[in-house]
Amino acid sequence: MNVLKIFLLFCYFGCLCFSGGNALVPLYIDDLVESRHWMTLHEFGNLMAIAQMTPGPIGVNAATFFGFRQGGVPGALAATTGLLLPSYFLVILALRSLDRWEKSRIVQGIMSGIRPATAGMILASMLIFMQMSVFSEALPWGALLGKPVSPGFYLRPVAAGIFLVSTWLLYKGKVSIIAVILSSAVLGALLCR
Amino acid sequence: MNEMDTLREDPPGLSGLSRGRILWLLFFNFLKIATFVLGGGYAIVLAAENIFIRKLHWLRDGELMDMLAIIQTIPGLMAGNAAIYVGYRAAGRLGALVALTGVALPSFTIITLISLGFSHLPMENVYVQGAFIGVRSALGGLTLAALLRIWKKTVRGYLGALIISVCFIGVTFFAVNPAWLLFGAMGTGIAWFLIGCHRLDMRNLTEDHKI
Numbered sequence: 293m294n295v296l297k298i299f300l301l302f303c304y305f306g307c308l309c310f311s312g313g314n315a316l317v318p319l320y321i322d323d324l325v326e327s328r329h330w331m332t333l334h335e336f337g338n339l340m341a342i343a344q345m346t347p348g349p350i351g352v353n354a355a356t357f358f359g360f361r362q363g364g365v366p367g368a369l370a371a372t373t374g375l376l377l378p379s380y381f382l383v384i385l386a387l388r389s390l391d392r393w394e395k396s397r398i399v400q401g402i403m404s405g406i407r408p409a410t411a412g413m414i415l416a417s418m419l420i421f422m423q424m425s426v427f428s429e430a431l432p433w434g435a436l437l438g439k440p441v442s443p444g445f446y447l448r449p450v451a452a453g454i455f456l457v458s459t460w461l462l463y464k465g466k467v468s469i470i471a472v473i474l475s476s477a478v479l480g481a482l483l484c485r
Numbered sequence: 486m487n488e489m490d491t492l493r494e495d496p497p498g499l500s501g502l503s504r505g506r507i508l509w510l511l512f513f514n515f516l517k518i519a520t521f522v523l524g525g526g527y528a529i530v531l532a533a534e535n536i537f538i539r540k541l542h543w544l545r546d547g548e549l550m551d552m553l554a555i556i557q558t559i560p561g562l563m564a565g566n567a568a569i570y571v572g573y574r575a576a577g578r579l580g581a582l583v584a585l586t587g588v589a590l591p592s593f594t595i596i597t598l599i600s601l602g603f604s605h606l607p608m609e610n611v612y613v614q615g616a617f618i619g620v621r622s623a624l625g626g627l628t629l630a631a632l633l634r635i636w637k638k639t640v641r642g643y644l645g646a647l648i649i650s651v652c653f654i655g656v657t658f659f660a661v662n663p664a665w666l667l668f669g670a671m672g673t674g675i676a677w678f679l680i681g682c683h684r685l686d687m688r689n690l691t692e693d694h695k696i
Contacts, residue, residue, distance in 0.1 A: 309560055356597065356600075382560065386558075398678070406671055412650070412653040473521045478616070
């Protein structure tokens with residue numbers, strides 16, 4: 293697998309991942325696992341777990357991993373660059389057109405549709421974070437319909453405290469997000485089980 | 486409108502900073518964000534808002550909504566798109582490139598080291614797990630804080646309430662691909678405007694433009 297090929301393949305992924313890196317997972321599975329056989333599904337699962345738990349956005353982590361496996365350090369560089377390059381041009385293009393056509397009805401229509409959609413997605417992503425921290429697993433919505441609550445479900449009081457305090461700090465004050473994250477990591481390491 | 490245009494030309498936090506300093510701050514802050522905001526996604530965008538809008542005042546106060554709209558509709562990773570957006574607004578094309586490098590560098594370094602076998606990850610360690618739980622709780626707080634700030638500006642009006650509920654329910658309970666929901670929301674927004682229903686929501690929209 294040569295470096296140029298890796299680069300072009302990841303450019304293609306970069307053009308196709310709408311609404312963020314999560315859209316990449318099915319693309320990767322289809323292409324890299326099922327048609328190219330770069331790795332087995334099991335290896336892919338392990339790799340995504342590492343990508344999730346190491347610093348850095350998951351999408352970039354995964355791209356670096358794939359690139360490295362196929363072409364060493366140059367391959368990793370080609371994959372990462374390839375993944376990010378298309379959006380470099382597209383975002384700048386979008387910004388310039390937004391500034392230019394800000395008052396057109398189409399742009400206003402698009403924006404007035406996307407703004408609330410964003411709020412809905414952010415709400416959903418907040419729930420995902422909470423189900424991996426404040427709650428031990430997914431919220432038992434089934435209980436509303438009378439299904440029994442899974443025995444593995446519980447609330448972590450310390451995590452709930454961190455959640456509430458950081459919400460308050462970040463909403464009110466001018467605290468830096470990095471300071472909040474670092475202190476939560478320390479608190480969590482000492483107190484969350 | 487005039488006032489807004491001047492603000493966009495010259496956001497308060499940028500005046501007085503040399504170009505080199507702006508580029509360095511872009512690089513270093515995105516490096517920090519990419520390193521510490523585990524997982525990426527919306528949390529990265531909101532962390533960038535925390536630093537570049539609320540702390541440094543490099544963008545207009547209400548620009549978060551525009552930023553989110555562009556970042557999630559343009560294909561690409563949210564982290565990368567956020568870096569390009571902020572970088573371009575602050576220092577043009579070079580700024581975007583520098584910020585993007587900051588986002589990619591931690592992943593690139595760490596994953597390369599892991600792949601080379603230089604480090605093994607103590608993932609099962611109980612303290613590491615606890616730290617992850619702590620960080621995720623804080624990121625949940627970050628998202629809620631941002632939601633509280635944008636809620637009034639987005640949920641007002643019939644269209645807003647409808648789209649928020651459909652998107653939240655679709656993603657959470659039916660695992661609908663967010664891209665489809667976003668395209669749907671864009672289409673609905675355009676139709677809403679072309680048919681003229683937006684007059685019903687006029688109050689909402691003028692407020693939106695003020696933010």
